[in-house]
Amino acid sequence: MADQEERIPVMQQVLDNPFLLLFLGITIPTVIYLMWGVMEIANIPVAH
Amino acid sequence: MATTYRICPRSGLQFNSDAEKLMRWHAVAGVLSLLVGGIMALGVILTRWPAVKLLEADTFYMVLTAHGLNMLIFWIIFFEMAVLLFASSTLLRCRLAMPRLAWFSFWLMAIGAVMTNIAVFQGESSVMFTSYVPMMAKPHFYLGIILFAVGALLTCFIFLGTLVVAKSEKTYEGSVPLVTFGALTACIIAIFTIASGAIILIPTLLWSLGYIREIDSLMYRTVWWALGHSSQQVNVSAHVAIWYAIAAIVFGAKPMSEKVSRTAYFLYILFLQLASAHHILSDPGLGSEWKVVNTSYFMYFAVFASMIHGMTVPGAIEQAQRLKGYNKGLFEWLRKAPWGNPAFSSMFLSLVGFGFLGGISGVMMGAEQLNMLIHNTIYVPGHFHATVVIGTTLAFMGLTYFLVPVLFKRELLFPGYAKIFPYLFGLSMYMVALVMMGAGTLGVARRHWDMSFAGAPMAYEWPGAAYLMMGLTGIFGTIACVSGGLWILQIVFSLLFGKKLEEGEKLSMPIPLTLPAPTPGGAAHPPATPGTMVLALIFLTAFILYYFVNWKYLSSLWGMA
Ligand code: HEM
Ligand SMILES: [Cu+2]
Numbered sequence: 001m002a003d004q005e006e007r008i009p010v011m012q013q014v015l016d017n018p019f020l021l022l023f024l025g026i027t028i029p030t031v032i033y034l035m036w037g038v039m040e041i042a043n044i045p046v047a048h
Numbered sequence: 049m050a051t052t053y054r055i056c057p058r059s060g061l062q063f064n065s066d067a068e069k070l071m072r073w074h075a076v077a078g079v080l081s082l083l084v085g086g087i088m089a090l091g092v093i094l095t096r097w098p099a100v101k102l103l104e105a106d107t108f109y110m111v112l113t114a115h116g117l118n119m120l121i122f123w124i125i126f127f128e129m130a131v132l133l134f135a136s137s138t139l140l141r142c143r144l145a146m147p148r149l150a151w152f153s154f155w156l157m158a159i160g161a162v163m164t165n166i167a168v169f170q171g172e173s174s175v176m177f178t179s180y181v182p183m184m185a186k187p188h189f190y191l192g193i194i195l196f197a198v199g200a201l202l203t204c205f206i207f208l209g210t211l212v213v214a215k216s217e218k219t220y221e222g223s224v225p226l227v228t229f230g231a232l233t234a235c236i237i238a239i240f241t242i243a244s245g246a247i248i249l250i251p252t253l254l255w256s257l258g259y260i261r262e263i264d265s266l267m268y269r270t271v272w273w274a275l276g277h278s279s280q281q282v283n284v285s286a287h288v289a290i291w292y293a294i295a296a297i298v299f300g301a302k303p304m305s306e307k308v309s310r311t312a313y314f315l316y317i318l319f320l321q322l323a324s325a326h327h328i329l330s331d332p333g334l335g336s337e338w339k340v341v342n343t344s345y346f347m348y349f350a351v352f353a354s355m356i357h358g359m360t361v362p363g364a365i366e367q368a369q370r371l372k373g374y375n376k377g378l379f380e381w382l383r384k385a386p387w388g389n390p391a392f393s394s395m396f397l398s399l400v401g402f403g404f405l406g407g408i409s410g411v412m413m414g415a416e417q418l419n420m421l422i423h424n425t426i427y428v429p430g431h432f433h434a435t436v437v438i439g440t441t442l443a444f445m446g447l448t449y450f451l452v453p454v455l456f457k458r459e460l461l462f463p464g465y466a467k468i469f470p471y472l473f474g475l476s477m478y479m480v481a482l483v484m485m486g487a488g489t490l491g492v493a494r495r496h497w498d499m500s501f502a503g504a505p506m507a508y509e510w511p512g513a514a515y516l517m518m519g520l521t522g523i524f525g526t527i528a529c530v531s532g533g534l535w536i537l538q539i540v541f542s543l544l545f546g547k548k549l550e551e552g553e554k555l556s557m558p559i560p561l562t563l564p565a566p567t568p569g570g571a572a573h574p575p576a577t578p579g580t581m582v583l584a585l586i587f588l589t590a591f592i593l594y595y596f597v598n599w600k601y602l603s604s605l606w607g608m609a
Contacts, residue, residue, distance in 0.1 A: 016223050022208070037270045041270060044333055
């Protein structure tokens with residue numbers, strides 16, 4: 001049955017998967033904004 | 049508990065009884081927050097109007113804190129939760145996942161909002177809605193926000209749960225509708241937003257209770273803005289979904305391309321939240337790489353996505369109108385649009401104002417160098433009143449006109465006011481945003497009680513134009529507050545005293561909210577949309593001009609000689 005129907009394009013499968021989108025939408029900003037940013041701040045030397 | 053449904057005869061929508069009640073309560077709680085925030089707006093505006101200067105300094109900062117919180121957090125998020133419930137259970141025609149938990153989260157949010165308001169009005173928590181450390185508010189200020197956020201987070205999970213219910217009970221086929229997809233985008237960004245808020249506000253609560261000695265102020269700002277900025281992107285996703293919804297409701301318009309619109313939302317999910325870094329552009333301590341990657345490279349994908357939405361929504365309307373025969377010239381479709389229908393006119397003013405005033409100014413100030421021109425000036429509130437008031441609030445208000453008959457089953461009172469309200473409120477807010485941006489370009493500070501710095505050892509002479517523009521902020525701001533207040537009265541009166549609409553009754557209000565859907569007829573291809581193309585070109589021209597004018601301005605700030 002399944003292969004008789006039209007194949008669903010990969011991109012559509014991604015967009016139809018809310019939990020994959022949730023994963024991407026949390027991970028990307030957490031890594032690029034939060035973790036990178038916090039690491040830079042943590043690396044600022046403390047004044048004596 | 050048996051789940052029961054009702055089909056609204058006026059819209060054909062199917063409401064699950066639990067979800068419906070929850071939507072009503074969230075919408076009402078939102079409007080009450082808007083009322084408090086609106087009264088505060090009057091206090092803010094009448095103080096910043098140099099000729100009036102209504103409030104004392106202490107009161108002003110308290111009132112400004114209350115304004116920011118009730119508007120930006122409580123009004124908008126309560127309403128957004130109603131949108132999530134609507135976009136899941138109503139549009140997917142299914143039951144709500146975990147209705148008891150949904151009530152629990154509603155009450156958490158309500159208790160949290162009341163608690164924070166109490167803290168603010170007790171007067172020792174005038175820390176603005178950003179609550180930057182080392183300013184310290186009372187513990188129940190933070191606790192209230194945390195409770196509110198936890199409630200909203202639970203509702204986000206209920207939204208996701210409802211998607212799962214709909215899928216397993218097969219209440220829809222294929223992909224979810226575009227509006228639901230937009231709400232999903234909002235929900236995902238909201239989860240990141242709230243998690244970041246928890247990461248920073250829980251330690252801040254402990255600090256205010258005395259358990260933690262110190263919180264680093266740069267660390268606070270960086271993590272806080274993952275909440276503060278991302279929550280604005282929740283708003284964008286939600287109000288764009290409402291634009292699509294109103295285009296569908298009013299015109300029967302179909303999205304021009306599901307693929308393109310969904311891809312644009314996907315870009316939001318991936319990149320929009322990174323733009324949080326534009327709030328820290330003027331902070332030393334974070335490197336240029338971090339700033340540039342977060343605000344420029346990636347953020348422009350998200351800007352691009354907004355431009356796509358800004359084109360496909362009017363494009364879809366143009367197609368629907370042309371199918372109905374409004375084919376003369378470039379703009380007959382627009383001229384013949386139902387300008388007296390408040391759902392449409394609010395939506396259109398929201399779209400244009402969001403793009404031209406909010407979008408262009410946002411991209412300008414999001415560039416690291418140009419940011420210096422306007423950092424911490426009243427330009428910033430000028431910009432975000434274009435996004436969050438004209439963009440989000442006006443779209444929500446327009447949708448509410450549709451909700452009165454459909455969700456609350458009441459006939460709208462004072463329909464004459466509904467016809468003019470979007471123009472009165474929307475256009476006065478256009479002016480408020482413009483003159484605030486004008487004053488900010490001249491350097492007038494935001495969050496400042498007295499722009500003249502009376503009594504300061506070093507005086508500063510403002511150009512007369514700065515005073516003029518702050519005066520105009522006062523005048524147009526007052527019009528906005530009064531017309532917004534009348535809107536609240538209109539809605540509350542309609543809910544309380546409007547004629548109850550019986551189940552079979554079709555007529556919703558004297559102004560028809562929906563037009564008959566276009567019949568695709570024999571048209572093999574959807575019609576082309578040259579009018580929208582022209583609008584987009586005008587937008588791009590304005591964008592480029594404004595951007596370069598500001599570079600020119602920056603280059604002339606300091607003499608090189
Ligand atoms: C009803 C008309 C409104 C008027 C006349 C108004 C006016 C103002 C003005 C003049 C300021 C800047 C004060 C300053 O920095 O010194 C301000 C701040 C602000 N407004 Fe509004 N506003 C209105 C509605 C709204 C709405 C609907 C929202 C959100 C949905 C909103 C959100 C905010 C926020 C978040 C701030 C920043 C507060 C801060 O700096 O801590 N306003 N408003
Ligand atoms: Cu931002």
